[in-house]
Amino acid sequence: MGNILEVKDVAKYFGGVKALDGVSLTVPERGVIGLIGPNGSGKTTLFNVVTGFYVPTRGEVWFRDERIDGLNPNEVYLKGVVRTFQIPRLFSSLTVLENVLLTPPRQEGESVLKAPFTKKWSDQEVSLAKKAVTLLRKFGMGDLINSKVAELSAAHMKMIETIRGLMGDAKLYLLDEPAAGVAYDTAVDLFRFIRKLRDEEGLTFFIIEHRLEVLMDFVDYVYVLHNGKLLAEGKPDEVVQDPKVIEAYLGG
Ligand SMILES: Nc1ncnc2c1ncn2[C@@H]1O[C@H](COP(=O)(O)OP(=O)(O)O)[C@@H](O)[C@H]1O
Ligand SMILES: [Mg+2]
Incomplete structure (x- = not known):
């Protein structure tokens, strides 16, 4: 190869x-x-x-x-080509899930950031959210899904930055x-x-x-x-x- x-x-x-x-x-x-x-x-x-x-x-x-x-x-x-940053670039006023869902590549339609505030989620948004929840649980952060990033430890912020990087295709x-x-x-x-x-x-x-x-x-x-x-x-x-x-x- x-x-x-x-x-x-x-x-x-x-x-x-x-x-x-x-x-x-x-x-x-x-x-x-x-x-x-x-x-x-x-x-x-x-x-x-x-x-x-x-x-x-x-x-x-x-x-x-x-x-x-x-x-x-x-x-x-x-x-x-997707990268993560040495110092996590997260939105502290948003939840863990909202941060992980930000800007996955090649998403159809509008920003997924808006998804939590709309009544109806598209199939694509639902499958991305499922993927995010699966990844967060896999790394022991299932309990933190709805926590505000501002409340997290530095280690958790680092993990979330990495998980967000892995969300795309x-x-x-x-x-x-x-x-x-x-x-x-x-x-x-x-x-x-x-x-x-x-x-x-x-x-x-x-x-x-x-x-x-x-x-x-x-x-x-x-x-x-x-x-x-x-x-x-x-x-x-x-x-x-x-x-x-x-x-x-x-x-x-
Ligand atoms: N934007 C920048 N402006 C000026 N100097 C920089 C900039 N970015 C990195 N450097 C310098 O380049 C060198 C390499 O930095 P960096 O790539 O951050 O190293 P590492 O990630 O291996 O710690 C260092 O001397 C750093 O100070
Ligand atoms: Mg460096």
Whole structure:
């Protein structure tokens, strides 16, 4: 099988800061691929370039056989690339369910946000709501469905951000630190679920995660960024033993 994503010699400069400095990597179809590196190494910037939030200073981004650098975020999203954010972007005055139902891709008709306030739900809205409830229950948040997001813990907000990302019918999911601030057991459940989505639905995941002890059991392959460049890549057990990688993490 081919690659769903190909990043070719991508650079992104902010003034004198080389956030990315010539990164090339591929994500295979149906992969669960990790992206790690110390703080400030360029991970989130790479996701921003891939999803159209930033135009790269140099280089190309390909989604299957289409070049996508230069497209805007909505155009990239409509191709089937969905991301989540390191800091959850949720509406605190809305409920958990309303937040999860916000803007799934390719919805027919009007915004699903309006659905809770209309008398009659369409079939599509009902099936999306069912999917949302199923996902929330699966992650132990069934009791919180009607809670206001403002009342939740940071860990729950993080989970809801990730679950919202999984609501669509995208092909490639970019998850930015899905397990940050989440209890170990919940993080393991989340990664098991991601593997299941790959195995049963054929989805592809590219995952930034700081918590290596969780990530390493669940990814097929890992890329390591350091100072905007690729420092190492390989199978998780190889990468964690790589002296270059250990030094980068210890040296900061
Ligand atoms: N919008 C921006 N403007 C200026 N500098 C930025 C911007 N975004 C990121 N950077 C810088 O680029 C580098 C990489 O940041 P980032 O991609 O957020 O790293 P990571 O996600 O690996 O922690 C850092 O030095 C950061 O300060
Ligand atoms: Mg980041």
